[in-house]
Amino acid sequence: xxxxxxxxxxxxxxxxxxxxxxxxxxxxxxxxxxxxxxxxxxxxxxxxxxxxxxxxxxxxxxxxxxxxxxxxxxxxxxxxxxxxxxxxxxxxxxxxxxxxxxxxxxxxxxxxxxxxxxxxxxxxxxxxxxxxxxxxxxxxxxxxxxxxxxxxxxxxxxxxxxxxxxxxxxxxxxxxxxxxxxxxxxxxxxxxxxxxxxxxxxxxxxxxxxxxxxxxxxxxxxxxxxxxxxxxxxxxxxxxxxxxxxxxxxxxxxxxxxxxxxxxxxxxxxxxxxxxxxxxxxxxxxxxxxxxxxxxxxxxxxxxxxxxx
Amino acid sequence: xxxxxxxxxxxxxxxxxxxxxxxxxxxxxxxxxxxxxxxxxxxxxxxxxxxxxxxxxxxxxxxxxxxxxxxxxxxxxxxxxxxxxxxxxxxxxxxxxxxxxxxxxxxxxxxxxxxxxxxxxxxxxxxxxxxxxxxxxxxxxxxxxxxxxxxxxxxxxxxxxxxxxxxxxxxxxxxxxxxxxxxxxxxxxxxxxxxxxxxxxxxxxxxxxxxxxxxxxxxxxxxxxxxxxxxxxxxxxxxxxxxxxxxxxxxxxxxxxxxxx
Numbered sequence: 001x002x003x004x005x006x007x008x009x010x011x012x013x014x015x016x017x018x019x020x021x022x023x024x025x026x027x028x029x030x031x032x033x034x035x036x037x038x039x040x041x042x043x044x045x046x047x048x049x050x051x052x053x054x055x056x057x058x059x060x061x062x063x064x065x066x067x068x069x070x071x072x073x074x075x076x077x078x079x080x081x082x083x084x085x086x087x088x089x090x091x092x093x094x095x096x097x098x099x100x101x102x103x104x105x106x107x108x109x110x111x112x113x114x115x116x117x118x119x120x121x122x123x124x125x126x127x128x129x130x131x132x133x134x135x136x137x138x139x140x141x142x143x144x145x146x147x148x149x150x151x152x153x154x155x156x157x158x159x160x161x162x163x164x165x166x167x168x169x170x171x172x173x174x175x176x177x178x179x180x181x182x183x184x185x186x187x188x189x190x191x192x193x194x195x196x197x198x199x200x201x202x203x204x205x206x207x208x209x210x211x212x213x214x215x216x217x218x219x220x221x222x223x224x225x226x227x228x229x230x231x232x233x234x235x236x237x238x239x240x241x242x243x244x245x246x247x248x249x250x251x252x253x254x255x256x257x258x259x260x261x262x263x264x265x266x267x268x269x270x271x272x273x274x275x276x277x278x279x280x281x282x283x284x285x286x287x288x289x290x291x292x293x294x295x296x297x298x299x300x301x302x303x304x305x306x307x308x309x
Numbered sequence: 310x311x312x313x314x315x316x317x318x319x320x321x322x323x324x325x326x327x328x329x330x331x332x333x334x335x336x337x338x339x340x341x342x343x344x345x346x347x348x349x350x351x352x353x354x355x356x357x358x359x360x361x362x363x364x365x366x367x368x369x370x371x372x373x374x375x376x377x378x379x380x381x382x383x384x385x386x387x388x389x390x391x392x393x394x395x396x397x398x399x400x401x402x403x404x405x406x407x408x409x410x411x412x413x414x415x416x417x418x419x420x421x422x423x424x425x426x427x428x429x430x431x432x433x434x435x436x437x438x439x440x441x442x443x444x445x446x447x448x449x450x451x452x453x454x455x456x457x458x459x460x461x462x463x464x465x466x467x468x469x470x471x472x473x474x475x476x477x478x479x480x481x482x483x484x485x486x487x488x489x490x491x492x493x494x495x496x497x498x499x500x501x502x503x504x505x506x507x508x509x510x511x512x513x514x515x516x517x518x519x520x521x522x523x524x525x526x527x528x529x530x531x532x533x534x535x536x537x538x539x540x541x542x543x544x545x546x547x548x549x550x551x552x553x554x555x556x557x558x559x560x561x562x563x564x565x566x567x568x569x570x
Contacts, residue, residue, distance in 0.1 A: 178441065
């Protein structure tokens with residue numbers, strides 16, 4: 001029982017991290033109707049920026065304090081992500097107003113490869129580490145209930161709390177503020193949004209900046225766990241089954257989807273693995289997503305698509 | 310309608326020509342719109358009505374001619390700049406935000422009038438909160454006016470067509486426009502819905518004093534609610550005047566009955 005719970009909790013927490021990536025997809029889709037394939041590349045780019053700045057800035061300015069150095073690096077990396085957002089709007093999306101979704105998707109595919117490559121040109125292509133002081137030691141819970149207690153990684157715990165807070169804040173922002181409403185309006189119909197005076201270009205810069213912010217947070221958490229390396233960009237593809245599960249337009253869906261995926265992955269690996277052979281973790285999410293596409297293509301929380309004929 | 314005071318010219322369209330490649334959509338069109346009037350642009354399908362509206366709305370930039378709004382001539386304005394100058398529009402093929410509720414759709418129309426910035430809104434700081442409430446009150450009045458109270462929270466995608474048209478009108482009204490452009494407001498409606506829509510258009514004109522330019526190809530409705538009518542055919546103006554004058558204009562009769570082109 002204790003082992004089951006341990007696996008479950010471990011799964012839920014890594015699921016929270018998938019949610020964070022999925023959140024980036026959902027944000028941009030909700031607010032511009034674009035499926036942003038480049039979300040993973042943005043995570044890598046942001047993590048690289050953070051890793052390098054946290055090295056360069058304390059060295060350059062002679063700052064001793066690690067907290068201050070990290071804060072400055074975070075601010076600088078955020079600034080870089082805003083610039084990236086602004087450039088994407090100016091050079092790519094701004095030119096593609098009113099185009100088909102597939103055109104925009106292809107454009108983000110281009111952005112993916114560019115960011116993957118250019119990030120390494122700018123920041124180097126070694127494996128870097130990010131140390132923002134997330135505690136590495138595991139803790140034991142429920143020692144009174146189970147013998148030896150349940151082993152929980154503190155790092156994962158912090159990450160899950162940060163992700164949850166971020167998600168709550170973003171949900172409120174979308175549902176309750178005038179800017180959030182403008183973002184949703186733009187997602188539904190570019191032209192109509194323009195005709196009522198919503199500034200498309202500003203909205204897009206905001207959305208991509210927010211997605212950049214989410215990518216940065218995800219990049220820092222993943223990066224401090226696994227090291228900043230090219231595989232982060234690929235890892236972000238785990239966000240895809242999450243958004244299919246949860247629904248592309250739902251922020252809570254990204255969370256629940258992430259939790260289901262993380263949990264399912266770990267449990268199936270540990271308990272089904274011995275029976276049918278290992279490696280389930282790698283394909284579990286995609287098979288689950290495939291099943292969902294057959295049964296409920298809009299995802300758990302997505303808006304049901306009703307077409308009038 | 311006689312007691313409504315028609316004011317000075319607020320929109321002056323001069324010698325507009327619009328081409329798409331070799332196709333002439335509009336040729337040398339001139340007309341004016343006076344304050345508080347209901348001005349219709351009619352014509353058979355393909356006459357260039359929508360093109361005309363899209364020129365005023367900043368979607369198309371005409372190659373020749375000028376459009377003057379309240380003494381200010383504009384060229385190459387985009388839709389957003391046009392919206393800022395006080396022109397709102399509705400769409401022929403509904404362009405509502407389908408996933409959003411009726412209330413949210415109409416609230417987006419208040420966007421230009423909101424002053425609070427992103428960060429104030431994010432933490433719902435005093436001023437932003439008060440602003441939201443004030444705009445919400447305004448929007449509720451529009452909802453009452455259009456008699457769609459029951460659908461406030463319904464996603465517009467689920468509403469029947471006639472009601473969606475009303476929401477479209479509501480969103481445009483929320484902008485408190487000085488000039489309201491209606492692109493075929495009655496297209497695809499049944500008789501009852503057409504009557505409702507006519508009533509709303511006249512009420513908007515009466516109560517808010519909004520100047521209205523509307524496009525229709527249904528001549529019957531237009532003649533009843535407009536003060537003056539411009540008739541287009543094949544991108545050229547063939548008639549302009551009161552409904553009575555236009556109705557008896559032989560060119561207009563030809564265009565509509567399809568004799569000798």
